[in-house]
Amino acid sequence: MTEQESGTLKVKTGFAEMMKGGVIMDVVNPEQAKIAEDAGAVAVMALERVPADIRAHGGVARMSDPTMIEGIVAAVSIPVMAKCRIGHFVEAQVLQSLGVDFIDESEVLTPADDEYHVNKWDFDVPFVCGARNLGEALRRIAEGAAMIRTKGEPGTGNVVEAVRHMRTVTTDIARIKGLRDEQLFTAAKDLQAPYELVKWVAEHGCLPVVNFSAGGIATPADAALMMQLGCDGVFVGSGIFKSGDPAKRARAIVEATTNYDDPDTIARVSRDLGEAMVGIEISDIPENELMAGRGW
Amino acid sequence: MEPARKTIGVLALQGAFREHRRMLDGLGADTRLVRWPGELEGLDGLVIPGGESTAIAKLLDIHGMYGPLRAAHGRGMAVFGTCAGAILMARDIEGARPDQEPLALMDVRIRRNAYGRQIDSFETTVPFAGVEGGPVKAVFIRAPRFADLGSGVRVLSAADDGEPLAVREGRALAVAFHPELTDDVRVHAYFLGSVVGA
Numbered sequence: 001m002t003e004q005e006s007g008t009l010k011v012k013t014g015f016a017e018m019m020k021g022g023v024i025m026d027v028v029n030p031e032q033a034k035i036a037e038d039a040g041a042v043a044v045m046a047l048e049r050v051p052a053d054i055r056a057h058g059g060v061a062r063m064s065d066p067t068m069i070e071g072i073v074a075a076v077s078i079p080v081m082a083k084c085r086i087g088h089f090v091e092a093q094v095l096q097s098l099g100v101d102f103i104d105e106s107e108v109l110t111p112a113d114d115e116y117h118v119n120k121w122d123f124d125v126p127f128v129c130g131a132r133n134l135g136e137a138l139r140r141i142a143e144g145a146a147m148i149r150t151k152g153e154p155g156t157g158n159v160v161e162a163v164r165h166m167r168t169v170t171t172d173i174a175r176i177k178g179l180r181d182e183q184l185f186t187a188a189k190d191l192q193a194p195y196e197l198v199k200w201v202a203e204h205g206c207l208p209v210v211n212f213s214a215g216g217i218a219t220p221a222d223a224a225l226m227m228q229l230g231c232d233g234v235f236v237g238s239g240i241f242k243s244g245d246p247a248k249r250a251r252a253i254v255e256a257t258t259n260y261d262d263p264d265t266i267a268r269v270s271r272d273l274g275e276a277m278v279g280i281e282i283s284d285i286p287e288n289e290l291m292a293g294r295g296w
Numbered sequence: 297m298e299p300a301r302k303t304i305g306v307l308a309l310q311g312a313f314r315e316h317r318r319m320l321d322g323l324g325a326d327t328r329l330v331r332w333p334g335e336l337e338g339l340d341g342l343v344i345p346g347g348e349s350t351a352i353a354k355l356l357d358i359h360g361m362y363g364p365l366r367a368a369h370g371r372g373m374a375v376f377g378t379c380a381g382a383i384l385m386a387r388d389i390e391g392a393r394p395d396q397e398p399l400a401l402m403d404v405r406i407r408r409n410a411y412g413r414q415i416d417s418f419e420t421t422v423p424f425a426g427v428e429g430g431p432v433k434a435v436f437i438r439a440p441r442f443a444d445l446g447s448g449v450r451v452l453s454a455a456d457d458g459e460p461l462a463v464r465e466g467r468a469l470a471v472a473f474h475p476e477l478t479d480d481v482r483v484h485a486y487f488l489g490s491v492v493g494a
Contacts, residue, residue, distance in 0.1 A: 040354035101414035
């Protein structure tokens with residue numbers, strides 16, 4: 001056995017590959033984490049308030065209390081993710097020291113830096129970052145993100161923004177596929193992304209890292225919709241624990257994500273799930289309260 | 297004469313199944329994704345990929361796969377599990393949820409997340425018996441450890457301290473690491489040639 005190298009890009013992106021086809025669920029306490037694990041979640045996102053409550057509560061949303069994160073780490077055997085504020089590299093250092101398995105540098109929390117994101121190459125723990133389009137995704141990957149999450153609009157129970165961002169990434173990729181080298185230089189300029197990454201995407205026709213869909217997924221059909229649109233898995237935030245029967249809905253969303261191309265299964269698991277989260281029309285949200293626009 | 301092409305299923309409930317399929321396709325196998333019992337029909341071999349073992353176990357149960365998968369293995373279908381796949385194949389699983397049923401295709405005990413959390417994941421190269429050309433590339437991600445090996449279980453790969461990293465029992469092969477995340481196809485070639493082809 002030769003020397004062991006930890007914290008490499010391969011180890012980080014490889015871990016994200018293991019979550020493909022799975023559902024990552026927001027949880028706010030150990031009981032919810034156990035329900036998520038029982039339901040077949042591939043990981044949980046530990047946070048103090050789900051996005052719907054952050055939205056309702058207002059004020060500055062920050063990294064969760066370490067005691068709360070440790071309680072969830074201790075409660076389940078599946079990987080635990082946690083969120084730091086955009087650009088808040090000390091919150092990220094704290095999360096790494098707590099032993100979380102993945103850090104989400106997330107627009108759901110109030111940004112700490114309105115110009116720079118965390119330099120994710122400084123960390124051994126992998127990062128997932130939000131993106132609304134290809135350029136944003138590649139900027140985050142250039143900063144060291146090992147996984148991308150199309151943003152959607154968190155805490156709304158409304159899938160329309162998740163769909164928009166997924167379609168935008170797909171369309172952006174289709175647009176640069178097959179471009180000649182001299183065109184790719186200009187494409188990189190337009191996308192505001194590094195040329196090497198733009199060239200890689202043009203050659204391979206996909207993102208260089210796993211991409212999960214997030215922000216508004218509330219039903220099994222929502223999850224399957226995002227999978228059919230080409231994402232690798234889904235984050236469900238408020239959609240599960242803001243619904244009438246979280247355990248049943250969580251399991252149904254897991255089944256629908258695996259069987260995303262099988263309408264009979266989606267129909268079966270969609271029955272009698274109780275009340276879905278209420279949801280918000282995006283146009284009813286004041287512009288300055290939209291979360292997806294955070295990040296640069 | 298060319299040997300008959302082998303038909304290999306890749307369990308596609310959750311995890312890195314596409315990477316396995318790409319490797320096996322590259323080696324000339326006939327591959328298909330498997331989610332339901334009927335899709336086990338006619339397979340020479342099955343790969344159980346890495347992923348989250350609790351999630352895959354849940355979906356195996358929901359899909360009614362436990363009995364049919366064991367029966368197919370009993371009739372001669374070779375099985376190759378990596379990481380979470382290896383966990384599922386063991387006789388008993390340390391750190392599993394109490395209601396999780398082991399597939400019990402191999403007489404080994406396995407301990408989940410035995411190297412620690414993601415921060416302790418690593419890549420390296422490891423020796424592999426029956427494979428030409430030196431050590432194979434290996435990525436360990438929240439990897440499990442084998443213990444309490446039955447008398448019929450052979451260690452194909454071990455760390456310098458003797459820790460078993462890959463074990464074989466008849467037509468079952470279990471590997472603690474992820475060869476499918478590398479460009480090194482030799483462990484998959486070993487599965488096709490020496491386990492499926494045995």
